[in-house]
Amino acid sequence: MKLASLAAAGLSFALGTAPVLADTAYPTKAVTIVVPFSAGGTADIIARMAAENLQKKLGQPFVVENIGGGGGVSGVEKVTKSAPDGYTLVLASTSNLAVHPTLYGEKFPYQTLRDLKPIGQVSVVPNVLVINPDKIPARTVPDLIAYLKANPDKVSFGSAGTGTTQHLAGELFMQKTGTQMVHIPYKGSSAMLPDLLSGNVELAFDNVPLLLPHVKSGKLVALAVATPEREKFDKNLPAVAEFVPGFEATAWHGFLAPAGTPDAVTDKLSAEIQAFMQQPETIKKLEELGITPVSSTPAQFTDLIKSMTVQWKEVIEKGNIKPQ
Amino acid sequence: MNGKSPLKALVSQDALSGLMFMAVAGGFALLAKELSLGTALRMGAGYFPLALSGLLGLIGFAIFVRAVLSGCGGAVTPFAWRGLILVVASVLVFGFGLNGLGLGPAVAISALLATMASGQVGWRGSLVLSAVLVVFTWLVFILGLGLPIPLIGTWFS
Amino acid sequence: MDLFSNLALGFATSLSVHNLAYCFVGALFGTLIGVLPGLGPVATIAMLLPITFGLEPVSALIMLAGIYYGAQYGGSTTAILINLPGESTSVVTAIDGYQMARKGKAGTALATAALGSFFAGTITTVFIALFAPPLARLALEFGPPEYFALMVLGLIASITLASGSLMKALAMILLGLLLGLIGRDIYTTEARFTFGLENLSDGLQFVALAMGIYGVGEIVRNLETPEQRSVAVAKVGGLILTREEFRRIIAPVLRGTGIGSILGILPGGGALLSSFASYAVEKKLARDPGEFGKGAIEGVAGPESANNAGAQSSFIPMLTLGIPSNPVMALMVGALIIHGITPGPAFVAEKPQLFWGLIASMWVGNLMLVVLNLPLIGIWVRLLTVPYRYLFPAIIVFSAIGVFSVNNNVADVLVMAGMGVFGYVLYKLNCEPAPLLLGFILGPMLEENLRRSMLLFRGDALQFFERPLTATLLGIAAVSLIVVLLPNVSRKREVVFKE
Structure with a gap:
């Protein structure tokens, strides 16, 4: 064990990422990474890849634990109540961190930045704006806006559920462009897809990996990505922000520890995770899955959570989405 | 089972299940009242459950009445x-x-x-x-x- | 001919020695875990899934398919032997299968399930190979209004699940529908009937509900009459079907296969309905419907075939559209994505080896299952000769672990305890649980599709009748309702006349 952690320390030194880490003996036993969804999702994939890597580097087992239930709330809540010693981490998503605490009101069991300590963002899962080409004549974002203005409340947009980034993306789009569509929520993206393909709903913002095969086959037409800038998977596809300034509606994931975890521990983890996210193999594997790998510091991740919480809070309040 | 005494009918399996259905329906209805009702176009969270519990209450009532009137609903055996x-x-x-x-x-x-x-x-x-x-x-x-x-x-x- | 070269490619892939080995190991593990009381396919696959992450994509999928069939068959085994359905589809198998077991015909019931499944699996494999792409298009014909109509039809069919009072069955369905609505409303995000508990905001978990009502409830009920049960199953009876029994199951198996392979294509819950639909059809067509619920072999043969056919054809929307039709399929899609494969329209063309390999391995998996399980039946049945006082504590422990492992969440175990008390009360009041479980499954889908349709119609309910498919389904539902209610009316009349 000692040899392994020594080797890990040496390696990180060589990478020049974290000079302080020799100070702490962490980890001396198995570390649990909670994924608040069932096995097989995007978060689970990233967690398992990262766990394998951390285990190699830090010489202790990193075990992924899928705690489903409550739309991710149960898993995150469990971590907020765990000992802040670095042996319980969570890989959470946008909705867990920046939407649920606002959307579900005062009785909600955690507040992200009060109860959790960000370690680092690891991914962006870009949402893309697609239309069913048989139902909507527009092929560019400006045309779409004109079409929606001429036909208020005629277009239905589908989403993975009220309060998901897919839904909030649509709301943000309507609020920023002054258009009106009818929101049709589903239980997850894959439940929505058949209705989008058959034209029962005509428009959606959703994850690239899900939609791309259907865009390639011509069943759907992608108009733009919802990230601030164009994405690597198709540089010809504009960003919505090019037509609607400041538009950003993506899903992302990041690692967090319970609030109060010592800096030495989170710094060490942050260094390792950043190094892992910069490895060419990691980048290649994630990009194959349609996920944009991100390497960020705890401070950057904290800022992201803060700014997104504010943005979605505004959208939720303006759109009157919150339950009474 | 064979007796037609009203008391026996009241605690028969059928009468009690009727009462249980009514109680559960009442409980769900009470909780559903706090939810948004909405309209037929935009049904709120309470619309469907309220309709269902109304229906369940009615059927529960019918089961209860029938059991009491007919007087045969099967006796409840003791609990283990x-x-x-x-x-x-x-x-x-x-x-x-x-x-x-x-x-x-x-x-x-x-x-x-x-x-x-x-x-x-x-x-x-x-x-x-x-x-x-x-x-x-x-x-x-x-x-x-x-x-x-x-x-x-x-x-x- | 294309079909043959495709299937040849598939079999060449799936019959390679190491893939065959993965399929066998998968089916074996699936069966062994799935046969533990309380561990249904979802729990089994959730637990075994990570094992496949390290394999090549083809081998991983083939092993998963093996696990899936194994777990499903294991689930049917517990449903028949100890009345413990591990998933929605074996709720139906439990009704008559368990009664057969009580009459000493456990071996026959298990053999029927295995043979019916194998036959259905074989036919459906060919069916998928021939028609996968056009069938995928059919799936898209079903929008929210069509699903709503289908669910209504399913609810009406579920009345036939009960052999006792019709009114009570109706009430139990409604109760199930209401229980199914517990959780956060996906439209308004309001928490419904959760008493502020976030653990309930995804709703009650099916496995927890089933294990509570069937597992805990059934155990307490058996404790009322000490050890009478093991006497009933002591005479195990012949394991092989008699010629007469074989003749009786042919038609139900064929019908079940047909029903399952069609309904399985619909990603919005069709596969779930297939075993219920098959049971309803068999009961209606039977010369003596009174035998259903008391150990009718048709009540095992039809639904088990339908269930397996539906499980198989639900691969169609998953592979061609990337749409999982049930929790198990969702786990499979996850596994595919982990291996860098996104199922979708291009999947067949881009990865023919994988697609056809998987289809061929479905059949191989089914074959494996029969080969593996026919000899095992003797062992499973002998398990029943273990005195009940030793068996049931094990059932409780395994069920609790199984319920926990689906989400690794202890709250589900507590739900199971609560549902156990509820299940026992239902038994005391002579209310049959099967309709409640179907209502529970259909409730959320019924409401979701109704509300979604109304939004899409912008509030104009008449549009339900303007869509030909919806109107047809609703028409069939109306006719079925009359058919379901009629014999009861006439029976009541007889009673009246007798008095």
Whole structure:
């Protein structure tokens, strides 16, 4: 064990990422990474890849634990109540961190930045704006806006559920462009897809990996990505922000520890995770899955959570989405 | 069963199930009243449950009335209290204790409580069965399948 | 001919020695875990899934398919032997299968399930190979209004699940529908009937509900009459079907296969309905419907075939559109994505080896299952000769672990305890649980699709009748309702006349 952690320390030194880490003996036993969804999702994939890597580097087992239930709330809540010693981490998503605490009101069991300590963002899962080409004549974002203005409340947009980034993306789009569509929520993206393909709903913002095969086959037409800038998977596809300034509606994931975890521990983890996210193999594997790998510091991740919480809070309040 | 006494009819299986359905319907309706009702276009969260509980209440009432009027609804046999309490306790111990006790002690206590439920197993049999179950579940679920539960939980350290 | 070269490619892939080995190991593990009381396919696959992450994509999928069939068959085994359905589809198998077991015909019931499944699996494999792409298009014909109509039809069919009072069955369905609505409303995000508990905001978990009502409830009920049960199953009876029994199951198996392979294509819950639909059809067509619920072999043969056919054809929307039709399929899609494969329209063309390999391995998996399980039946049945006082504590422990392992969440175990008390009360009041479980499954889908349709119609309910498919389904539902209610009316009349 000692040899392994020594080797890990040496390696990180060589990478020049974290000079302080020799100070702490962490980890001396198995570390649990909670994924608040069932096995097989995007978060689970990233967690398992990262766990394998951390285990190699830090010489202790990193075990992924899928705690489903409550739309991710149960898993995150469990971590907020765990000992802040670095042996319980969570890989959470946008909705867990920046939407649920606002959307579900005062009785909600955690507040992200009060109860959790960000370690680092690891991914962006870009949402893309697609239309069913048989139902909507527009092929560019400006045309779409004109079409929606001429036909208020005629277009239905589908989403993975009220309060998901897919839904909030649509709301943000309507609020920023002054258009009106009818929101049709589903239980997850894959439940929505058949209705989008058959034209029962005509428009959606959703994850690239899900939609791309259907865009390639011509069943759907992608108009733009919802990230601030164009994405690597198709540089010809504009960003919505090019037509609607400041538009950003993506899903992302990041690692967090319970609030109060010592800096030495989170710094060490942050260094390792950043190094892992910069490895060419990691980048290649994630990009194959349609996920944009991100390497960020705890401070950057904290800022992201803060700014997104504010943005979605505004959208939720303006759109009157919150339950009474 | 054959008697047509009104009291017997009131506590028959059918009459009581009618009452139970009405009670459950009432409970759901009461809770649903706090939810948004919406309109037929935009149904709120309370619309569908309220309609269902109304229907359930009606059917429950019909079952109740029919049972009382006909006077034959099948008598309720006595509850197996010992079995019910011990079996449910066994599951509850497992649920509340799994994280704290760990898989081993949780399984052991659950199994002990459960064997007591039948009242037909001696203490030696109980202990042997619990031990066998602990070893088996440890082998299959922790060693074999890597379920994320410790064998011995945090309450012991 | 294309079909043959495709299937040849598939079999060449799936019959390679190491893939065959993965399929066998998968089916074996699936069966062994799935046969533990309380561990249904969802729990089994959730636990075994990570094992496949390290394999090559083809081998991983083939092993998963093996696990899936194994777990499903294991689930049917517990449903028949100890009345413990591990998933929605074996709720139906439990009704008559368990009664057969009580009459000493456990071996026959298990053999029927295995043979019916194998036959259905074989036919459906060919069916998928021939028609996968056009069938995928059919799936898209079903929008929210069509699903709503289908669910209504399913609810009406579910009345036939009960052999006792019709009114009570109706009430139990409604109760199930209401229980199914517990959780956060996906439209308004309001928490419904959760008493502020976030653990309930995804709703009650099916496995917890089923294990509570069937597992805990059934155990307490058996404790009322000590050890009478093991006497009933002591005479195990012949394991092989008699010629007469074989003749009786042919038609139900064929009908079940047909029903399952069509309904399985619909990603919005069709596969779930297939075993219920098959049971309803068999009961209606039977010369003596009174035998259903008391150990009718048709009540095992039809639904088990339908269930397996539906499971198989639900691969169609998953592979061609990337749409999982049930929790198990969702786990499979996850596994595919982990291996860098996104199922979708291009999947067949881009990865023919994988697609056809998987289809061929479905059949191989089914074959494996029969080969593996026919000899095992003797062992499973012998398990029943273990005195009940030793068996049931094990059932409780395994069920609790199984319920926990689906989400690794102890709250589900507590739900199971509560549902156990509820299940026992239902038994005391002579209310049959099967309709409640179907209502529970259909409730959320019924409401979701109704509300979604109304939004899409912008509030104009008449549009339900303007869509030909919806109107047809609703028409069939109306006719079925009359058919379901009629014999009861006439029976009541007989009673009246007798008096």
